[in-house]
Amino acid sequence: MYLFIPGRHHILTDFQFKYLYRLVNTSLHAVKDVNGKTIGNNEPVEAIIFAVTSANHAGTKRNPIPFYLRAMMIQEFSKDLPVPCYVYGVDDVGVLENFASYTLKQVRHQSDQALRLAPENTLVVCSTPVMNMYEAIGYRILPAELQDRKTQKFHAPLPWDIVDLITANDTWESDDEIIDKLHISSYKIWKNYRLGQKVQTILNDPIIGDDGDITESRDYGSYVRQMDEIAEIKYKDTAAYIQPGKIGDIGCAVGSWLKQASEDTKLRESDFYGIEVARQLFDICNQRKHNGEFGNPNVFFAQKNAVTSLVFEDNSMNTIHTSSLTHEIESYGSRADLLSFIQNRYNELEMGGVWINRDVIGPEDGDAMIYMQLNQTDGRNEDFEKEFDSTADLCNYLNELSTFARFKRFTKDFRKQENDQIQYDIKTINGEEYIYLKLKDAAEYMLTKDYTDNWQSEMHERFCFWSISDWKQNLDEAGFRIEDSSNAYTNPWIAQNRFEGKVRLFALEDDILKELPHPPTNALIVARKVG
Structure with a gap:
């Protein structure tokens, strides 16, 4: 028996x-x-x-x-x-x-x-x-x-x-x-x-779900494709600031940035460390290593959460890289979690080491009230509240909505579970409709509205909580110095393909609407540990 x-x-x-x-x-x-x-x-x-x-x-x-x-x-x-x-x-x-x-x-x-x-x-x-x-x-x-x-x-x-x-x-x-x-x-x-x-x-981690992910609604097929497609661009943006030695990539996703770095001859004597908390992505990283996809044998992966604790030894790292991560900490955790994350990175770097952070960004003076005009002729304006069990069906449905109607759906879904939804009014000026809201909330919609293939996940995420000035202030308080190369910018492809003909922003000055430039979409922040 x-x-x-x-x-x-x-x-x-x-x-x-x-x-x-x-x-x-x-x-x-x-x-x-x-x-x-x-x-x-x-x-x-x-x-x-x-x-x-x-x-x-x-x-x-x-x-x-x-x-x-x-x-x-x-x-x-x-x-x-x-x-x-x-x-x-x-x-x-x-x-x-x-x-x-x-x-x-x-x-x-x-x-x-x-x-x-x-x-x-x-x-x-x-x-x-x-x-x-x-x-x-x-x-x-x-x-x-x-x-x-x-x-x-x-x-x-x-x-x-x-x-x-x-x-x-x-x-x-x-x-x-x-x-x-x-x-x-x-x-x-x-x-x-x-x-x-x-x-x-x-x-005890407040952010990570039961099965080791930040969000249960992520479509990993879509997510992995996006990461690999932009890996070379990300690396070129950051390569000039990487210091050889011990190089860590926190939130390394499928290891795409590390793959680029491991093939850089300038870094051939370096060791590379990928940190990924999501179990599904961590498994992919290890599989890629087993497949021999990295140009340097000294590539190591660990499944850890960098928010609540250190993932590297104190004063041990020459370079730490993060991409599209800090906004997730703010979104799924709290402001205290983000500040803890910043302090952990400071503690891990050796003196003179750099943290390269690439992420979405909010506009300066984000609380200013502005007027947003949205295209109402590029899709359907009615029936924007329908629910779907299928991600693909929801994506197709959202793509059929006009930019104006999709904004209405956005305000219904965005941060609903977090009780953090945006507030707005619709005002008519000279016979035309405008949405009256904070500049940072307008930017939030502009940066999120086209992620229809992963809509349910994206509706949890805040992109525009800090401007680059806010980042500088908080990094200064942690002991970092922001390098002059740090900047917020508007991605020209996003402006041309997602903003032009879709969204216009205005400020009302002396009863006259004056058009505003597109808000920034991304920031590259190079923070050096100086004491």
Whole structure:
């Protein structure tokens, strides 16, 4: 008879060890299943099989610990059990109705057909609702910590309950309650690899979602294409300011900028470090490295969050690069998170090192009230509030709206969940309609309105919260000096293709509307650590 234990297995408990030890060393005949019925089987336990689910996930709130450490814990845990124990990793495959069958097939495949688990020869040990999937395909369940299925009463804390205890306790290593509940194998691995601090950082992070991303609505196919298409332009904009040595790219996406840098002969003696918090993008970076796509072998990737903590050692970096990242911190986190991010970058640079930050930018005097005139003849003006489940259908629908109608849809969707929507009035002057609003809110719409293929994600993001003067002030306060090469500019392609014939801005002076120039779209900020 086999015992099969599916789960994420971030921690193993003293209760689990004693429970399994009793099952192995005593007859299964009198043991009761989750429904209170005796097993009635005298066959001895031949082996224990651990299926570690979400084995391809690490650094996320649901799965903070990488598979190799979870496997090490299980092997250490199992050495005192008197039967063979096997560990198999099962990758996350999203929502799958027959995930239990899929997991069992993975065990059979990875064991080279040696372990053919079936209801006739296997008991599933599980105390969570995962049991329902296995019960539905004929397996009997041993309840472990679960005392009463109906009331969900437990004999002992579940492993994740102990993870929560550690997350809330900076001195968990000496906490008697935690030590009593943890199996010594987990205690050793968590302590030796400093997992407590790492897991605390991940689980307490206010920005990152459960599966390791800032936003759950991002279309990664579209996002990756955009990153690769503009990589060469980004690199050319920043290359002159890169200082050789240790070069970090925070929010490196799919590693496109690092790929360009690694092929630059001026940087051939440098080491390159890519930091990416989104699990999907981090996986792509590692795959590209395995494919040999980088021109320098000294390219390293890590899945970390640079907002809440340092990702490099103090005073260690010559150059740090970020692109299209700081506005996401402001959008999905808070102003305090952005200021913390700035200070972390200062701390990581050696004296004289540079932070190159390329991002969208807000206009100067952004709170000034202006008049915006939008094209009402380049699409449909009615029916702008329809909802769609399909991203592609929503994109097509939005593209059919006029610039004016799309603004109405924008004001309906933009920052709605954050309760941070823009305010405006419609005014008629000389028989023509104008939208009366803050300059920075007009710029917000102008910079966002054409991202229809990723609309739901973009509706969370603020682009124009700071002007370059605001950036200079906050960087000065952190100890940086902004280089003279730093500038805000209007991308000519964006102006020609997205502004001209679509949007005009005016200021009312002496009862006369005077047209304003297009707002800046981007900024390149070079900040040097000077003390």
